[in-house]
Amino acid sequence: MATPDLESFYHLGHEPLGDRACQGTACFVARHLQPERWRKALHDDTRVYCLGSCHVAPATTHETARPTARVRAPRAIALERVVTGGARALADYTRQGGYAALMRALSATPEALVAQVERSGLRGRGGAGFPTGRKLRAVAAAPGEEKDVVANADEGDPGAYIDRVLLEEDPHAVLEGLLLAAYAVGARRGHIYVRKEYPLAACVLHVALHEARREGLLGHHILGSGFSCEISLEVGRGSYLCGEETALLNALEGRRPFVRARPPYPAQAGLFGRPTLVQNVETLVNLPWISRHGGEAYAALGIAGSQGTKVLSLNSLFHRPGLYEVELGTPVRTVVEELGGGLRTGPLKGVLIGGPLAGVLPPHLLDTPLGFEELKAVGASVGHGGVVAFDTHTSIAALVHHVFSFGAYESCGKCTPCRLGARHIEQRFARVLETGPVSGADGWEDVVEALRLTSLCGHGTGLGEFAQSVLRYYREEVEACFT
Ligand SMILES: Cc1cc2nc3c(=O)[nH]c(=O)nc-3n(C[C@H](O)[C@H](O)[C@H](O)COP(=O)(O)O)c2cc1C
Ligand code: SF4
Structure with missing residues (x-):
């Protein structure tokens, strides 16, 4: 018999998923395409982070479109x-x-x-x-x-x-x-x-x-x-x-x-x-x-340290979203511009590879090869291969709020910086979005450091790495959030 303590950990019950809209990152960056879907996602009784329909985001549980799959590797x-x-x-x-x-x-x-x-x-x-x-x-x-x-x-x-x-x-x-x-x-x-x-x-x-x-x-x-x-x-x-x-x-x-x-x-x-x-x-x-x-x-196949191929999934803002199997070592630019055909919704502002818990790759680093060490050197990651590109409709404040909202919601609560720090950063950026610049920037950077250095698992460290890359590549926009 399951205990209440156990039950409370999970966000979903035993019943079928039902009618839900997705609150994942690909849906978040595509929210301007179908604002009513995004509003529904925000107001659903339980959040669902990623239904795996990022090729048609913003998505709901009713999505049936199959993503196209292509191979751009020797085999x-x-x-x-x-x-x-x-x-x-x-x-x-x-x-x-x-x-x-x-x-x-x-x-x-x-x-x-x-x-x-x-x-x-x-x-x-x-x-x-x-x-x-x-x-x-x-x-x-x-x-x-x-x-x-x-x-x-x-x-x-x-x-x-x-x-x-x-x-x-x-x-x-x-x-x-x-x-x-x-x-x-x-x-x-x-x-x-x-x-x-x-x-x-x-x-x-x-x-x-x-x-x-x-x-x-x-x-x-x-x-x-x-x-x-x-x-x-x-x-x-x-x-x-x-x-x-x-x-x-x-x-x-x-x-x-x-x-x-x-x-x-x-x-x-x-x-x-x-x-x-x-x-x-x-x-x-x-x-x-x-x-x-x-x-x-x-x-x-591949390059030293990153051998073989990797499957990538591209989000709906691309001209050609879908799955691509590429040889490791392929420049990210090839993925974004040649395979994905660039963005159809506005100028590229950044690319999240391997989920939101990793660094953001800014446009000037697109020539980085898709390799474990190569991406790590610029604060990003191959991760699991989800490629979520975002355009200028997404402000950095909104992105940080989205990622930390996800981070706080999914934290297992074992480490303090992750349990309390993620919520603190989410709330701070919620205020920025509501009222404009708020006072005191340094507090949140300390939390980012604590997350990176003291978390027990990759959830907390990933949140820290995401925030660190934002501070590194979008500092001006971050600083504009604080007085
Ligand atoms: C917060 C968090 C979530 C993770 N989620 C997944 C996941 O959904 N699928 C997965 O294969 N690995 C996930 N991982 C990585 C696993 O802990 C583990 O490294 C992986 O399953 C090992 O398989 P691999 O060596 O084949 O990658 C996650 C790690 C963290 C820190
Ligand atoms: S860092 Fe990992 S172990 Fe620590 S609270 Fe967050 S999710 Fe739990």
Whole structure:
């Protein structure tokens, strides 16, 4: 029986989503296109941050338009099947070579698979960019009879709809990736945690699991091998924080999803204390390709430190919004101007890559390559690959207010700067928007520093990094907010 303490953490109940308008960042920057939708979002009883329909933002739960998907890389990897219409049914997936990677991996040792992934240079696509091979090896080597693997399908970053499309259109690739990961680390149990805001994805996964079970791709002695693994599906209840891996583990355990202090890392003590591998959906979808073509073929793409491809999701202000799989190292300018075709609504003022909890890239830095270290050097991030460009309709004061409003709403409340500081900054900028310049700028910069330096998880540090980049690149506009 769930406790009230647990219930109060989640923003959504057990009932269907119903008629809601989205309050995510892509909808926020597009609010001038359909002001009545945005007003509805602000007045809905419960906020919904990102329905994953950023290509048609401002969006509601009734949106059905499929985003276009294109590949601008030497090879299609993550979007291999999505660009040709997807492979929702098992028969479609196997017709396109699906589960061949698993079959091949099962005929070799788990160590061989770990070594392939290490050679690929793949880094996590969920935001932190941790080397996947290293994580697989850590879980494989962790002492313990029982281990778990988890697909993080919570995709909460406002502006990202990459995992949504992969889950809805290529669910078996996620299952195959998760099974490969389980085989590599010696796990017999897999879990998928999918957000409630993606009801179609949950439904498609449910069917895919059923099909896989029926065909002997799950359960005992998979494909006649000595490997056995079962996968379960858990649907979230509307909490951005549950995407943070340790909060997610607490949610799976049925506990209040606070962030856990590290160490121990999930690789050592994760779900119910067992060594656990948590990987993002897009990361997992890369694994079958790597297993089929080899780590070297993957590593041949991209740039040093950022190998392979990355899927990006572009918001509705672009002439050509949608999903793009690009080779890492591609200049951001190519993404914004060539692929997206620039903005259709006004002059470009900045680009948020990887969600609002990362730095803003101003127009003069568009030549920065899309690489983990390259973007970090200018205070931005690859993150999960949501690209939200905004135009001159959005003032920096309004953007800071929006991001901190989101930050305060989704904070798990464990650290003081995040719990109180985010709300303080939200309120301060709310006053600026209502009345014009307010007194005292220094207070908020101190909070930004505290967030960056003392937060327990990436939610607080990300808020700090966002604010720091705004102070760095839009200082004049920020200073105009204060007397
Ligand atoms: C506040 C917060 C929210 C996060 N949300 C997600 C998410 O929705 N999906 C995801 O894959 N990773 C998310 N992450 C990152 C996870 O903690 C973790 O690094 C990731 O799932 C690991 O998988 P990867 O190595 O394949 O990226 C989030 C992190 C933070 C700090
Ligand atoms: S930084 Fe914020 S979200 Fe993260 S643990 Fe602290 S209070 Fe929770």
